Amino acid sequence: IFFRFAMRTTTSYHNSQVKLGHMLRTLLLFIAFTQPVAQAARTKLSVGFVYLTTTSDLGWTWRHNQGRVFMHTQLAAKYPNLEVHTFYEQSVDDTLRPPNCPPIWDKWGKDGIDIVF
Template sequence: RLTACLWALLLVLGLHGTAGQCPCPINNSDAPPWYTDQGPCGGRGGLTGLHPSFGRNIGPLLTPPGSLRNRTKLTVASLYPSTTSDLGWTWRHNQGRIYMHEVLQQVHPLLELTTNYHESVPPSKPPDCGPLWEQLGQARTDLVFGTSFVYQDCMLHMARRYPDTIWFH
């Protein structure tokens, strides 16, 4: 579960500067070491503003504990409330998914990593969350990201039904 949280951190780091807002540090002295002067938001932060060495030094952080360490296959799914072409919330989440995939492939080159996404997933309420939710649980998807608050009830419901899948909201 710790590893899943670290993957989520990579996803969140890719979300800086979404939808025209600029949550970047006020000045360079406030910037964390992985920010550069070459990104959006007036030159700081964002997905393209990550320092080139950022992904190289996180290998030990992404090494799973115990029996997960020897894992050779991982499936991650993302559920989006709109299309990836919306140039806002969903587009940024998808950029984070792509970045996460690239970094994990560099850190764990032998890992058979599958990341997929589902666009325009409609809101629903348990117990009938819909066939997509059941499909992800039955397929034993390792990690599912729900990227909207409208998914929170189904995420909790599915986590109880399929405890071997990490349902991350």
């Protein structure tokens, strides 16, 4: 029984690491294709994260938030001229569909958030 639990825990940890890697690669591709290569000026990037529960639930949302923090450190180290701002909204009702979307979509659209996860 312990072996099965350990394997399941290891597998879920590996899967979350893979998902974080995919998220980071997607963001890096977005940056690469939207910014000139030789640009020396400071570039700003706004990234929004929508969470269905709170970040303190120690489940998927907590791990997703850890990916947001990881993304911040990795991008700051790799791209010193990139100024990354992240925003997140917790406990968003995922049953709402257009045109009744949560107000956060309108707010982020007006604020000019570049990409939302």
